[in-house]
Every structure is written in structure tokens, then in C-alpha cells.
Amino acid sequence: MKRAISIIILALFALLGISPIIFLAAGAFMGNQEIMDAIGPVLQTHHGNASWKLLPKFPTMKNLVQLLLDTPEFFQMFWNSVKITGGILAGQFLFGTPAAWGLARYSFRGKKVIYLIYITMMMMPFQVTMLSEYLVLDQMHLLDTSASIILPGIFSTFSVFIIYRFFCGIPEEILEAARIDGAGELQIFFRIGIPLGAAGIISALVLSFLECWNMIEQPMTFLATKSLWPLSLFLPKVDSSNAGVSLCASLIALLPAVLVFLAGQDYFEQGIASSAVKE
Amino acid sequence: MAKGKKMGWVFVLPSFCGVLVFYLIPFGDVVRRSFLNAVGNGFAGLENYRQVLGNQAFRLAAGNTARFVLVCLPLLLTLSLGVAVLLQNLARKSLLKSAYLVPLAIPAASVVLLWNVVFDNAGLLNGLLSLFHLEGKNWMETDAAFGVLVFSYIWKNLGYDMILWLAGLQGISKSIYEAARVDGAGTWKCFLYITLPNLRTVAFTIVILSFLNSFKVFREAYLVAGSYPQERIYLLQHVFNNWFSELSVDKMAAGSVLLCMVLLLFVLMLQRSWDQE
Numbered sequence: 001m002k003r004a005i006s007i008i009i010l011a012l013f014a015l016l017g018i019s020p021i022i023f024l025a026a027g028a029f030m031g032n033q034e035i036m037d038a039i040g041p042v043l044q045t046h047h048g049n050a051s052w053k054l055l056p057k058f059p060t061m062k063n064l065v066q067l068l069l070d071t072p073e074f075f076q077m078f079w080n081s082v083k084i085t086g087g088i089l090a091g092q093f094l095f096g097t098p099a100a101w102g103l104a105r106y107s108f109r110g111k112k113v114i115y116l117i118y119i120t121m122m123m124m125p126f127q128v129t130m131l132s133e134y135l136v137l138d139q140m141h142l143l144d145t146s147a148s149i150i151l152p153g154i155f156s157t158f159s160v161f162i163i164y165r166f167f168c169g170i171p172e173e174i175l176e177a178a179r180i181d182g183a184g185e186l187q188i189f190f191r192i193g194i195p196l197g198a199a200g201i202i203s204a205l206v207l208s209f210l211e212c213w214n215m216i217e218q219p220m221t222f223l224a225t226k227s228l229w230p231l232s233l234f235l236p237k238v239d240s241s242n243a244g245v246s247l248c249a250s251l252i253a254l255l256p257a258v259l260v261f262l263a264g265q266d267y268f269e270q271g272i273a274s275s276a277v278k279e
Numbered sequence: 280m281a282k283g284k285k286m287g288w289v290f291v292l293p294s295f296c297g298v299l300v301f302y303l304i305p306f307g308d309v310v311r312r313s314f315l316n317a318v319g320n321g322f323a324g325l326e327n328y329r330q331v332l333g334n335q336a337f338r339l340a341a342g343n344t345a346r347f348v349l350v351c352l353p354l355l356l357t358l359s360l361g362v363a364v365l366l367q368n369l370a371r372k373s374l375l376k377s378a379y380l381v382p383l384a385i386p387a388a389s390v391v392l393l394w395n396v397v398f399d400n401a402g403l404l405n406g407l408l409s410l411f412h413l414e415g416k417n418w419m420e421t422d423a424a425f426g427v428l429v430f431s432y433i434w435k436n437l438g439y440d441m442i443l444w445l446a447g448l449q450g451i452s453k454s455i456y457e458a459a460r461v462d463g464a465g466t467w468k469c470f471l472y473i474t475l476p477n478l479r480t481v482a483f484t485i486v487i488l489s490f491l492n493s494f495k496v497f498r499e500a501y502l503v504a505g506s507y508p509q510e511r512i513y514l515l516q517h518v519f520n521n522w523f524s525e526l527s528v529d530k531m532a533a534g535s536v537l538l539c540m541v542l543l544l545f546v547l548m549l550q551r552s553w554d555q556e
Contacts, residue, residue, distance in 0.1 A: 006365040013362060014378035016434060020385050020393045041401035049406030050396055095294040102290025111287060114295060120546045121302060125494035127519040128539045131531045132305035134523075155297035185286045214386045216498045221523065232386050250389045261384035265377060272439055273446035276484050 021258070022054065027247035028063055030056040035243040045240060063248035074234070074249055081230040084149050085212040089205055091154030097201060100160045101193050104167035105175065118157040126217040137222060148222040153212065159204035165274040166200020167193060203271030206264035213257045313532035327533035337534070340518045343511060348493050351432050355489060358433065359440035364470065366441070367448050379438035387498040394503055398427050424509040431499040440489055447481035448474070480555055487549040491542065
């Protein structure tokens with residue numbers, strides 16, 4: 001009995017969690033008429049209260065076809081997202097992994113200060129650094145280019161911290177053994193550090209992917225040209241003529257994020273957990 | 280730890296240079312500007328800070344943000360702990376876990392659409408309420424907007440905090456529970472006298488992480504309600520955005536420095552709790 005109640009409570013929360021996906025998945029395959037009948041009251045075209053069905057009554061692929069054929073802006077935005085996210089992830093891997101290794105495995109002067117700077121930075125909301133980022137990007141003449149999002153993103157310290165936590169968990173004896181066998185420091189990093197810390201690197205990349213794919217404040221602040229906007233700024237405008245296409249576009253916008261999440265869920269969980277408990 | 284003192288720097292330097300160029304040096308410039316007048320040439324002392332602290336929009340937003348945090352944190356922490364404890368004893372939990380975590384992956388824009396349909400005056404929630412003959416509200420345009428924001432925050436972060444709690448729960452050894460059971464302690468007693476005390480150190484970490492995360496709810500608030508939302512959900516983040524679009528560099532500089540100082544305090548507390556683990 002107690003078990004049943006707890007399962008019901010848990011299931012209810014779960015349903016809430018996935019509700020936007022259910023909503024969009026049904027709406028993406030409904031015709032405009034069906035959608036307007038359901039949510040017309042919200043748009044003040046119909047009376048009464050809005051309603052929603054879990055499955056379309058007359059499923060149609062029309063929205064998808066129309067989205068694929070008639071909306072080049074959507075693909076532009078999709079491509080912008082891919083470019084921004086890909087650029088940031090590659091950069092974080094290139095710069096962040098060695099930095100995490102240096103902080104985790106060596107003692108050097110100034111290390112404590114750098115560590116404190118890194119964790120402080122990862123905890124600051126965008127609003128704190130907004131003005132300073134703007135000033136430096138302005139000086140570099142990077143405003144209103146994709147680089148204004150990618151370059152600061154590469155040096156966001158969050159991924160360094162996650163990888164750091166995993167690198168700290170590698171036993172020192174392994175590294176000592178390698179040194180005795182004559183391995184150089186770089187060799188140790190590439191041959192031991194990266195393979196043994198792979199879980200941490202992947203965790204950091206999965207978390208960063210979701211962060212970048214859903215980025216809102218940075219592109220809104222630094223990109224004035226709409227053709228440079230990523231998909232995360234795509235605000236579906238629903239009216240009687242395009243309701244179906246808008247819902248379909250929203251569904252496609254969230255697919256990559258949800259797929260990456262599902263594929264990397266274990267790493268995702270490890271990455272989050274690493275900030276509360278040591279590996 | 281290896282001896283090669285130079286090696287550490289070699290690994291860290293490329294990343295640190297980027298951090299310096301894009302964040303530290305410009306932030307230093309912002310600190311400098313916070314003491315200059317609006318045109319940026321005369322020394323203004325603490326005038327900008329006085330202006331920010333006396334600014335009505337800033338006060339409203341600071342109050343709202345504080346209230347938001349005070350309401351959300353206890354709610355989120357207890358709910359997520361409850362879910363984590365219930366989930367922990369379940370054999371097949373991976374599917375449920377995914378469902379709690381998926382909101383972290385869903386872009387804000389996709390959520391906003393649903394929220395509009397749910398919380399509109401003629402929306403799904405009011406429709407549901409009318410089935411029970413309860414009076415609905417215009418959720419987004421009255422003080423209830425605050426509730427919608429709290430709901431969004433919890434919806435988004437429940438899974439995140441649940442994972443943190445689960446990590447903490449895993450650290451408690453099973454043998455303590457077994458010993459307590461043998462002595463006749465029930466589920467409830469076990470929770471009160473074993474689980475809770477053992478979670479104390481990790482709880483502190485989780486509180487501060489959640490606090491720092493609470494600033495991200497701005498995304499939803501902004502997308503749902505725009506630059507000038509209902510008064511109760513006008514947050515600090517809105518003030519910053521609006522100063523930015525007015526190009527009030529002096530106010531923004533002082534505001535950023537103030538916010539940074541407050542958050543820095545929490546980061547230092549977080550670091551101490553990590554050291555204690």
C-alpha cells in the first residue's frame with residue numbers, strides 16, 4: 001500500500017516533467033484546425049476554456065513537410081545553434097581538459113587563487129559578467145558575430161570544474177608508476193589522464209551541450225542580426241495560420257537536446273553528482 | 280602531487296589566458312567604471328552605488344528576488360529530497376529518473392508555449408479548476424504570476440537536486456539501517472535519526488548550489504513575460520537587462536559589482552563545505 005502511494009506520487013511528478021514533450025509531440029502532428037479548436041480560447045479566437053488531446057484525431061505530416069520546405073529561417077537558426085554549440089564544445093575540450101589536469105594533479109604557486117577564481121566564475125549568473133563581456137567584445141569588434149558567443153563560451157569554467165573533480169579521483173600511484181617507467185608529463189596526461197578521466201570529460205561535454213543548446217541571454221545581448229540567432233531564441237508564434245508548423249518547429253528544436261540527454265544520461269548524472277560529492 | 284612546479288602552469292595557462300582576456304580584465308574595468316560618473320571620465324566615489332541602492336526598480340527587484348529564493352529553496356529542497364528517498368528504494372528507477380531530469384534538457388522556448396496554454400485566463404488550468412467549480416485566475420497578470428515562476432523553477436530543477444540528494448544518500452552505509460531495523464526502528468525513525476543527520480554536510484552544498492542556480496529562472500520569466508513582466512516577478516535580472524538596453528553603464532557597473540560581492544560570499548561558503556567533505 002505504502003509502496004503503491006509512493007509510486008503514484010513519483011509517477012505524477014514524472015508526468016509533469018515530460019508534459020511539454022507530450023504536448024508538442026501531439027501538436028506537431030495536428031492540423032491547424034484541430035489545434036485552434038483546442039487552444040483557440042487562449043488566443044481569444046474561441047470561447048470557453050482551452051483543452052488538449054494526448055493524440056491527434058486526424059494525424060498529419062503537413063506541418064513537418066511545410067517546415068522542411070517553406071521555412072529557410074528555421075534551418076538557418078538550426079545551423080547557427082550547431083555552429084555555436086560545436087565551437088564551444090570543441091574549445092572547452094581543447095582548453096578546459098588540460099586546465100583541469102593542471103589544477104587536479106600539480107601543485108604550483110597561485111593554484112589556490114586560480115581554483116577560487118574558476119569556481120567563482122562558474123557560479124556567477126550572466127548578469128554579473130554581461131557588461132564586462134560586452135565591453136571586451138566591443139573592443140575586439142566581435143559584437144554581432146558568432147564569435148561573440150563562442151569565444152567567451154569556450155572559457156566558461158564550469159566544464160573545467162567537472163573534469164577537475166574526475167581527474168582528482170585518479171590514484172596518484174598510477175602516475176608515479178608511469179613516471180618510474182620514464183613517461184614524460186605530457187605523455188602521462190595523454191595516455192593516462194585522458195583515458196581514465198574520459199567519463200568526466202564526457203560528463204562536462206554533455207552538460208555543456210545542454211547549456212549551449214538552450215542559451216538565451218548571451219545571443220539576445222550580443223547578436224543584433226537575427227540571421228545569426230540560434231534556435232534557442234526561436235519563439236514560436238502561434239496563430240490560426242501557422243499553429244501546426246510552430247509546434248512542429250518547437251518539437252524539432254528540443255529533439256537534439258533530448259536525444260543528447262538520453263544518450264548521455266549516465267554521464268549527465270555523474271556530472272551533476274560530482275559537484276555534491278567527491279568521486 | 281607531482282613536483283614539476285612549472286608543469287602545472289603549462290597545463291593551466293592557455294585556459295587562464297582566455298579567462299583573463301574575456302572575464303577578469305574586463306571585470307576589473309567594470310569595477311573601475313563603477314566609481315566613475317556616467318560619462319566615464321570623472322571620479323564619482325560611491326555615488327553610483329548610492330544611486331543603485333536607492334533606485335526603485337532595483338529595490339523592487341531585489342525584494343522580489345529575495346522572496347523568490349526564500350520561497351523556492353525550501354520547497355525545492357524538501358520536494359527533491361522526498362523524491363530521492365522514495366526513488367532510492369525502488370528497483371527499476373531509471374525511467375522515472377529520466378522523466379525528472381528531462382526538463383533540464385528542454386529549451387525554455389518550448390516550455391513557454393505550453394505554459395501559456397496552461398496558465399492563460401482561458402487556459403487548461405482554469406478549465407480544470409472549473410470542473411471542480413473552483414474559480415480560476417488570470418495567472419500571468421496577477422500576483423499569481425509569482426506562483427507560476429516558482430512552479431517553473433521547481434519543474435526545471437527537481438531532477439537536478441534529486442541527483443544531488445541521491446549522491447548523498449548513496450554515501451550512507453546500509454549497515455547502519457540494518458542495525459537500526461534489528462533494534463526495531465521503523466521507516467520514519469530511520470529517516471529522522473539516520474538519513475537526515477548523515478546528509479548534513481552534503482545538504483549545505485546542495486543548498487548553496489541551488490541558490491546559485493536559482494538565478495537561471497530568469498530565462499523562463501523573460502520568455503513568458505518579456506522585459507516588463509507583472510510586478511511580482513520583476514527580478515534583478517530584469518533590472519540589469521533594462522539598464523543594459525538603456526546603456527546606463529554607471530548603474531550597471533555598480534550593480535554588477537554589488538551582485539558579485541553577494542554571490543562571492545556564497546561561493547566562499549560553498550568552497551568551505553566542499554573542503555569539509
